[in-house]
Structures are given as structure tokens and as C-alpha cells.
Amino acid sequence: MFDFRPDEGTPKPEAYRQLLDAAEALTSGEPDGVANMANIAALLWDFLPDLNWSGFYRVVDGELVLGPFMGRPACIRIPMGQGVCGVAAADAATQLVEDVHAFPGHIACDAVTNSELVVPVLRDGAVVAVIDLDSPSKARFDAEDAAGIEALAAVLAERI
Structure with missing residues (x-):
């Protein structure tokens, strides 16, 4: 059984260091990308407070697929370029959205989502997936969260 949760009150930079260690432990040596994405989606869900969705969209034939x-x-x-995930994938750039309802073209998959962090996973300069985190709280994510998930995306680039 795995229990990677940080102790309550762990400073955010240390929590993300622990998250990277856990991701490394879960994915190291595992060649199946779907298995690795599944474990990381569960890890993020368990590890980060105040989420209502954590997971991946994969780039398949020029669009994002769940x-x-x-x-x-x-x-x-x-579609590429639509919604927060599509913009992150099309621009190959992290999207940190404090209020999704103010984001032009936001796609509401879950009406309770109020903020979102989407980080592209790049392999050889091309986006292969995005990591998507949603929260029911406005402004849930900040620059430290973005940096932590960008570091995670770099670890996963060759593992998904």
C-alpha cells in the first residue's frame, strides 16, 4: 500500500518535492504510459487539497482526448485551442486560471469548478498531454503550484 500524502502544514515547496519523489517511485521503470498516468492522477487527487478533478488529456490525432x-x-x-486545456496544449504553455468563468471559451465539464491549472507535458518539444487540475475554490492555484506541476510534467515526459 502506498501513502504518499505530506504531513498537514508542510510548506508548499517541500510538499511538491515530496510529490516528485512519490511520482518517481510510482513511475520509475514502468513502461506503460496509461498505468503511469492513472497512478499520477490518483496521487495528485490524494496529495493536493481542494481539488474536484485531477488527470490527463492526451494529444491524439491533433486533439485532446481524455x-x-x-x-x-x-x-x-x-479541440486544440479551445478551453483552458486546449489553449495550454496549443500554446505549449501553462495556464493558471483563477476564475474559469472569466476565461474566454471555457469548457465547463463540471459546473462546480471555479479555478484551474493546466500544464503541458512536452516530449522532444511537442505536447503529448496536459495535466489538468480543477478546484471548486476560486484562485486555488498559484505560481508555486504551477512550478510544482511543471516539474512533475518534466519527470513524466518520457513515462507517459
Whole structure:
């Protein structure tokens, strides 16, 4: 049994260091990308407070297709450049959105989501997936969260 949760009150930089260690332990040596995404989606869900969705969208034939996740059922396909995930994938850039309702073209897969962090996973300069985190709280995510998930994306680039 794995229990990687940080102790309550752990400073955010240390919590993300522990998250990276846990991701390393879960994915090291495992060649199946779907298995790795599934474990990381569950790890994020368990590790980070105040989420209502954590998971992946994969780039398949020029669009985003739902990958492993934790949370309520989600949109299956997202066109590149549409919604927070589609913009992150099209621009190959992290999207840190304090209020999704103010984001032009936001795709509401879950009406309770109020903030979102989407980080592209790059392999050889190309986006292969995005890590998507949703929260029911406005402004749930900050620059430290973005940096932590970007570091996670770098670890996963060759593992998913």
C-alpha cells in the first residue's frame, strides 16, 4: 500500500518535492504510459487539497482526448485551442486560471469548478498531454503550484 500524502502544514515547496519523489517511485521503470498516468492522477487527487478533478488529456490525432483521471465524468474530446486545456496544449504553455468563468471559451465539464491549472507535458518539444487540475475554490492555484506541476510534467515526459 502506498501513502504518499505530506504531513498537514508542510510548506508548499517541500510538499511538491515530496510529490516528485512519490511520482518517481510510482513511475520509475514502468513502461506503460496509461498505468503511469492513472497512478499520477490518483496521487495528485490524494496529495493536493481542494481539488474536484485531477488527470490527463492526451494529444491524439491533433486533439485532446481524455486520459486517466480522478473526479466526476469529464469531456472526452477537446479541440486544440479551445478551453483552458486546449489553449495550454496549443500554446505549449501553462495556464493558471483563477476564475474559469472569466476565461474566454471555457469548457465547463463540471459546473462546480471555479479555478484551474493546466500544464503541458512536452516530449522532444511537442505536447503529448496536459495535466489538468480543477478546484471548486476560486484562485486555488498559484505560481508555486504551477512550478510544482511543471516539474512533475518534466519527470513524466518520457513515462507517459
